Amino acid sequence: MTDLPSIPHRGRLVDARLHLLDRQLLDDEGDPAGIVDDLELTDFVVDEDIPSGTEAPRVTGLLAGQVVATRIFGGAPPRSRLQEISWNLVASVGTVIKLKPTDMTLDAGWVERWLRDRIIKHIPGGQHAAE
Amino acid sequence: MGKIFSVALGILTAIGGFLDIGDLVTNAVVGSRFGLALAWVVVVGVIGICLYANMAGKVAAVSGRATFEIIRERLGPRVAAANLSASFFINLMTLTAEIGGVALALQLATDVGRMMWIPVAAFAVWVVVWRVKFSIMENVTGLLGLFLIVFAISVFALHPNWGDLVHQATAPVISEKESAATYWYFAIALFGAAMTPYEVFFFSSGAVEEHWTKKDLGTSRLNVMVGFPLGGVLSIAIASCAAIVLLPGQIEVTSLSQITMPVVIAGGKLLLAFVIVGIVAATFGAALETALSAGYILAQFLGWPWGKFRRPAEAARFHVVMFVAIVAGAAVLYTGIDPIMVTEYSVVFSAIALPLTYLPILIVANDSEYMGEETNGRVTNMLSSVYLVIILAASLAAIPLMIVTGGGQ
Numbered sequence: 001m002t003d004l005p006s007i008p009h010r011g012r013l014v015d016a017r018l019h020l021l022d023r024q025l026l027d028d029e030g031d032p033a034g035i036v037d038d039l040e041l042t043d044f045v046v047d048e049d050i051p052s053g054t055e056a057p058r059v060t061g062l063l064a065g066q067v068v069a070t071r072i073f074g075g076a077p078p079r080s081r082l083q084e085i086s087w088n089l090v091a092s093v094g095t096v097i098k099l100k101p102t103d104m105t106l107d108a109g110w111v112e113r114w115l116r117d118r119i120i121k122h123i124p125g126g127q128h129a130a131e
Numbered sequence: 132m133g134k135i136f137s138v139a140l141g142i143l144t145a146i147g148g149f150l151d152i153g154d155l156v157t158n159a160v161v162g163s164r165f166g167l168a169l170a171w172v173v174v175v176g177v178i179g180i181c182l183y184a185n186m187a188g189k190v191a192a193v194s195g196r197a198t199f200e201i202i203r204e205r206l207g208p209r210v211a212a213a214n215l216s217a218s219f220f221i222n223l224m225t226l227t228a229e230i231g232g233v234a235l236a237l238q239l240a241t242d243v244g245r246m247m248w249i250p251v252a253a254f255a256v257w258v259v260v261w262r263v264k265f266s267i268m269e270n271v272t273g274l275l276g277l278f279l280i281v282f283a284i285s286v287f288a289l290h291p292n293w294g295d296l297v298h299q300a301t302a303p304v305i306s307e308k309e310s311a312a313t314y315w316y317f318a319i320a321l322f323g324a325a326m327t328p329y330e331v332f333f334f335s336s337g338a339v340e341e342h343w344t345k346k347d348l349g350t351s352r353l354n355v356m357v358g359f360p361l362g363g364v365l366s367i368a369i370a371s372c373a374a375i376v377l378l379p380g381q382i383e384v385t386s387l388s389q390i391t392m393p394v395v396i397a398g399g400k401l402l403l404a405f406v407i408v409g410i411v412a413a414t415f416g417a418a419l420e421t422a423l424s425a426g427y428i429l430a431q432f433l434g435w436p437w438g439k440f441r442r443p444a445e446a447a448r449f450h451v452v453m454f455v456a457i458v459a460g461a462a463v464l465y466t467g468i469d470p471i472m473v474t475e476y477s478v479v480f481s482a483i484a485l486p487l488t489y490l491p492i493l494i495v496a497n498d499s500e501y502m503g504e505e506t507n508g509r510v511t512n513m514l515s516s517v518y519l520v521i522i523l524a525a526s527l528a529a530i531p532l533m534i535v536t537g538g539g540q
Contacts, residue, residue, distance in 0.1 A: 022203050022204045022207065022208060023204060024196070024200050024204075024434055025434065031436050031445070032430075032434050032435060032436045032437070033434075034434045035203070035433070035434035064434075068208060068212075068433060071208040071209070072208050072209050072212045095194045095195070095196055095500070095501050096195070096196070111448060112435065112436070112447050112448050113447075115447040115448055115451050116444050116445075116447035119447070119451065120443050120444050120447040120450055120451070121444055123261075123443075125261060125262050125443070126442070126443045126444050126450075127442055127443075127444045128442060129440070129441070129442050130261075130262050130263055130264045130265070130439050130440075
């Protein structure tokens with residue numbers, strides 16, 4: 001195996017697999033907002049030789065969704081199951097990925113919303129913190 | 132003053148919280164069959180759980196990440212899902228045993244059959260999980276669990292031959308009626324009872340629930356390092372009671388009434404009343420911890436909002452999972468299965484599952500990206516490696532021994 005070319009860069013080197021995939025996403029209030037299931041990259045051609053001098057693909061966004069089944073058993077989920085979170089919304093990458101404040105509602109939470117509105121809200125005490 | 136009080140409270144709840152139905156049943160069974168010849172396993176198990184819980188608590192306090200978030204991140208979704216399935220199943224088995232334990236203790240107190248008590252116990256578990264604040268839940272069950280100290284009092288009240296007891300513990304001999312296979316099978320069961328994985332899920336998630344930071348590490352370390360060993364002393368007291376009364380009488384432990392028999396002989400109805408309060412509190416506390424653990428591990432694996440510090444409406448899936456787990460546990464008990472038998476198997480399966488959580492925690496505790504200055508030191512790592520070998524050996528030997536001995540028969 002040949003070594004990867006070392007390219008001088010500013011900032012911190014992040015391994016997409018190690019530091020991004022399967023990391024917990026937290027919204028701007030610190031509440032869990034899902035898990036990074038995939039990454040969106042700028043276009044590049046698959047299965048063809050890449051001419052030298054081509055710019056390296058960039059990460060444009062994080063993808064999250066209800067795709068744990070295909071993550072476990074393999075296969076590609078329909079793109080509609082994944083929601084893109086633009087890289088511009090990422091506030092920090094650490095032991096968790098924190099997001100900036102946004103108006104976007106994360107689709108990943110539809111089961112949560114359904115259970116909350118149909119069941120949990122109707123049980124006495126469901127809307128108050130424990131005492 | 133407030134500091135001393137909170138440390139004392141933490142230690143006392145750790146003692147009460149250490150014991151659950153697994154410790155009660157396994158120690159009594161072992162005491163009635165092997166005397167104190169397996170007391171050394173409790174010592175090994177207690178050191179192990181101190182090391183392991185401390186590491187999980189440290190990881191959670193420093194990085195803010197609970198066990199199963201880390202397992203998914205480190206092992207990837209596929210391996211983590213296999214790990215989750217096994218852990219969830221064993222946790223559910225323990226939850227079933229604990230709810231059964233509460234029902235058995237209430238049956239012993241009231242003479243009303245356990246089938247009547249199962250729904251009451253399950254409903255009570257759900258209400259506490261739904262409404263009661265985390266710290267109150269922990270402190271009340273932990274403190275009432277201290278009534279199990281009655282077992283230690285009973286050992287003295289029974290006026291045993293101390294020399295004989297010490298001899299049993301320090302020079303273990305396998306009696307002629309038992310084989311080496313059953314001896315080692317019960318050694319693994321006792322190890323699994325002391326080191327149940329749910330304690331670690333619960334401990335690390337609890338650290339996040341109570342918003343621990345690096346500042347709380349000293350207190351938590353003290354709670355674990357003092358509280359768990361004292362809990363281990365109570366475990367040995369339970370085994371001693373069985374060794375003094377049940378072993379010479381060749382009485383087999385098949386229900387809670389045999390476990391409490393030495394207490395009745397030592398102190399009559401008064402001590403029995405206290406011990407029943409202790410058993411209800413300890414098993415109820417553990418039922419809460421396992422019910423919460425069911426929600427914690429699934430929510431952490433899937434990245435859902437979780438925790439009792441949120442309003443249930445803000446953690447809807449988490450609460451639904453716990454509700455389903457409690458109902459499933461109660462439903463299994465309604466098949467008429469013997470809770471004591473469920474307990475005996477649950478502790479062995481716990482031992483089998485130990486490496487699944489121990490290894491990822493050990494790896495992350497060594498990752499400076501997560502841990503900063505709190506990364507494991509050399510001494511901790513040396514001890515942890517020794518325990519990794521013990522845990523792996525116990526895990527691998529458990530199933531063959533279970534087959535050979537027919538489940539310890």
